[in-house]
Amino acid sequence: MAMLFKFLASAVGAAALCTVILALFARPLSEAIRHLIYSPRKGSRTYTTAASR
Amino acid sequence: MGWFLLAHIGLPLFFGAAFVIFSAAVSPSLAGWDVLVETAQDLTILSLGATGAIFDNARVEQAFGSNSALVAIGVIAINLIFSAVIVFARAAAIKENRHFSFIGGMMVLFVGFLTLGLTAGVLVWAYGRGS
Numbered sequence: 358m359a360m361l362f363k364f365l366a367s368a369v370g371a372a373a374l375c376t377v378i379l380a381l382f383a384r385p386l387s388e389a390i391r392h393l394i395y396s397p398r399k400g401s402r403t404y405t406t407a408a409s410r
Numbered sequence: 411m412g413w414f415l416l417a418h419i420g421l422p423l424f425f426g427a428a429f430v431i432f433s434a435a436v437s438p439s440l441a442g443w444d445v446l447v448e449t450a451q452d453l454t455i456l457s458l459g460a461t462g463a464i465f466d467n468a469r470v471e472q473a474f475g476s477n478s479a480l481v482a483i484g485v486i487a488i489n490l491i492f493s494a495v496i497v498f499a500r501a502a503a504i505k506e507n508r509h510f511s512f513i514g515g516m517m518v519l520f521v522g523f524l525t526l527g528l529t530a531g532v533l534v535w536a537y538g539r540g541s
Binding site: 364368371374375377378379382383388394395 | 418419422423426427430431433434435438440443445446449512515516519520523524526527528531534535
């Protein structure tokens, strides 16, 4: 029983630690990825679709 | 100790980072801290999928003996309850047309990591008892 509690406590502690670490770098990481994918590159052409013309 | 840290902290973080990248790559308009909630949901899906494979491991079967299937179903049931909590939180946010705050997103992400910790913990338990 004591081993089970130790196991649960370590799982909860590890989950809390992971949450804090990931939450700290999740937003900068996601914004960097979005910037890489969705921002127009320098010198790239802007295309217009038939619907927007 | 090193393996324990890898199973409980290293691997969940790697998976979490991968899911953050996936979420950011496919949705350019995730506002607020919604990316944390999306990541939490992906973590629970991963945990549910990995549980079956983990209990196919001979060492895990040996550790839990004849109760192996029962423990596997129990872990899946707990993971399902946690994933239901995440879906509920997400549905409530969508219904009220609002985004998650930092604290709210962290709470949901914690539940997501808990499911992965539970699944990885089964392996740690089985290999820890055997050695």
